[in-house]
Amino acid sequence: MLDTLLRALSLVAIIGIGQLAKRAGWVSTSDFSKFSKIVLGVTLPCALFTSFNTFHVEFALLGLAVFGLLVNVALQVIGYLQTRRRSRQDQAFAVFNSGSYNIGAFSTPYLSGLVGPHAMVFSSLFDIGTAVASAGIAYGWGMSLVHPSGRLRLSALLRKVGTNPVFVTYVTLLVMQLLNLRLPDQLIVFTSTVGAANPFLAMLMIGIGLDLRLSRAKYLDAARLLARRYVFGLVVGVASWYLLPLPTDARVVVVMLLFAPIAAMMPAFCAEAELDVELASFANSVSVLVAIVAMPTLYLLLS
Template sequence: MGGILTRSIGFLIMMLVGYLFKKNKIITVEDGRVISKIIVNITLPMALASGFQGVTITKTLVSMTFLGILANAIMLVVGFIVARKKGSMDKVFYMLNLSSYNIGNFTIPFAQAFFPASTLAALYLFDVGNGLMCLGISIAIVSSIVNSSSKFSLKEFLKILFSSPSFVTYVIMVSLTALKISLPDSVFTIVKMVGSSNTFLSMFLIGILFELNVDKDSIKTVLRVIFIRYGFALIFALIIFFILPYSRDIRSIIAMTVFAPIVSVAPIHCEKLGSDHTLAGFLNSVCIIISLVLMTLTLILVG
């Protein structure tokens, strides 16, 4: 328990340092965008690739992808039901912010401090399903609901997916692993050297981008989304940990993952579909703190 709390406090300190650097104008939000590009294009893909060393693709790992799709799909439906009597802007807001999980920039750096590579592989495959939904399928569904003239484009969908370095990394590493093609240990050594910086950079960036500016009238909407999102996360976690037939480590890491914050691109998609991206950004920031606390508690309880 002491080790879990110490590491969680360490993550919080990394975020706080980023926030204080921004507030004291040592680093600007523009600098944060540069750091974001480094993470997305270099350190995160390397961190993901390093996790596949010695991993064997099993039916259990493959099922994680479907679990990631299912979790997103359920919350997408919940968002639609909650906002069914509301306008298009609210439908977009609820559906996009109740579904999706920030795994690449938050959960993976967090989980790498507590789980071995063999267990992290389950998280990576869960994120493949999560990525398929939050980077493409969910956006297409929400767009078609609020805009009847909108049509699904397979070309655009694939373009979005394969423009994500993380998704491309998953495709390459899963393919190599499935074909039982092993990269040399020297390659993994270099990959790990680069990927090891991902945790600090990701948490530092979260601190830089953290914002808590919102009008009081919007607090009710934020609280409602938080209550529903984490309420269902609790239900998912209980089902995953106590019912699903996986090893304890896999059940633990996925039960923890469903408490992850909203995917970082949600505010961008909200803006594109005509919803309140400022409120979505505020909600995203709040969920990061809540998720850090709940994911830590989950680890303590299942550890």
């Protein structure tokens, strides 16, 4: 228990370093996107290749990708239904921010530092479904709600998913697993060295991006959005723990992931759709703080 708490506090301390660096003027919130490109395009793929290289994915575990997709879409539908009598902009905002999880840039490195490298495999499989649901379904659905014609081209959706470096990495790793291919040891030396920096850079990035400022009039909207996510996470988490036909360590990770933060891409989607970016950024930041506490707590309770 003490070891888990120390690892969690170490990761939180790195987030604190990111906040302090921003307050000292070394970096700014605008630098978040630069760190994000390094983490999602370099260090995370290297860490994933290293972890998958020594792990054999059982066929049953592939169901985690489908489960991740269903969980995200279910939350998107709930968000849409709860705002169906409001404006199309409110509906789009609910679709974007209800059903998405920050797995690659937060949960995977956080779980890696907290639980161990094997947790990366489970979270990565879950994130395959999340990537399709967030970068594909949520983007297409949300944009169609605010688009004048009510439609969005399929090519735009495929481009969003197909150019996501983490999703491309996942697909490559799955194909390698199915073909029983492994990277040579010489290359793993490189990926393990670069991948070792992933937890630090990812947590530092989160600290730089945290923004807890919000107009007082919008706190109720933020509370509704976050309550929707966590009530859903609690209900599905209990059902997953007792009903999913997976190993115990995989079920522990799944329950923890249900309390992961809102995907980091959602404020950008809201900006593109000319929605409330301030509210999206605030909800995103609060969800990070909740995840910092909830995920290690769940790990201690369930493991």
